Structures are given as structure tokens and as C-alpha cells.
């Protein structure tokens with residue numbers, strides 16, 4: 253798979269770890285930055301990464317800021333993006349199985365490396381179940 257990654261300064265260290273794990277699993281990584289811990293604004297990197305998913309240039313994206321909240325808001329403003337802020341493996345798994353999330357958001361300042369690896373692994377391996385969950389997503393898209 254082709255996975256976009258993006259972070260602000262507060263997510264830089266975790267982004268590098270996530271990238272390495274994606275490479276270990278033979279995924280292609282498209283890195284939208286940032287590439288240091290120098291302060292930057294999360295919309296500048298999060299929006300282009302989310303748009304890459306919406307346009308079909310990437311299959312998924314992993315976005316990271318300090319709390320994950322800013323990146324979630326940015327990504328979910330992009331039509332066609334379903335971004336899930338996950339702080340546990342079970343949230344990550346069900347965000348794929350039930351919500352068909354195509355963007356995973358992590359909290360660089362709140363989530364430890366072992367937890368982040370578990371979140372990523374469960375997110376990558378879970379599949380959308382469709383059925384009643386597809387009906388519910390249709391109601392998100394159509395407003396009813």
C-alpha cells in the first residue's frame with residue numbers, strides 16, 4: 253500500500269518510528285513532513301496528506317500532532333476523508349472494521365511507542381465489514 257505520513261513538530265519522533273514500521277511491512281511511504289522538531293503549523297502538512305488520500309494518490313494516511321486533535325479536525329474537513337484519532341489498538345481496529353477510516357491520527361505527546369505500534373498494526377490489518385456499517389457511513393455522507 254501507499255501510505256501518506258505527516259506530522260507537526262510534536263509528532264516528528266513518532267512519525268519517524270511509524271515510517272520505519274511501514275517500511276518494515278513493505279509499504280510505500282509518501283512523507284509530507286515536517287522533518288524536524290522545529291515548530292510548524294499542522295494544517296500545512298496535514299491537509300496535503302489528507303488530500304492525497306481523497307484524490308486516490310495514497311491509500312491511507314497517518315497524521316500525527318501533539319494531541320491528535322488538530323490533525324483530526326484538519327483531515328476531516330477534506331471531503332472523502334474519514335480520520336480517526338486513536339489512542340488504543342481497539343479503537344484503531346474498529347475504526348477500520350466499523351467506520352472504514354482511511355486516515356489514522358496519532359497523538360505524539362500522549363501515545364507511547366509500544367502503544368503506537370500496536371495501534372498501527374491493528375489498523376493496517378483490520379478490514380471494513382460493510383453491511384450495516386456501510387449503511388451508517390452512507391448516513392454520514394448524505395446527512396440522513
Ligand code: RB5
Pocket residue numbers: 260262263294317318319320321322323
Ligand atoms: C502544538 O503545540 C500542538 O498544538 C499541536 O501539535 C496539536 O496538538 C494540535 O492539535
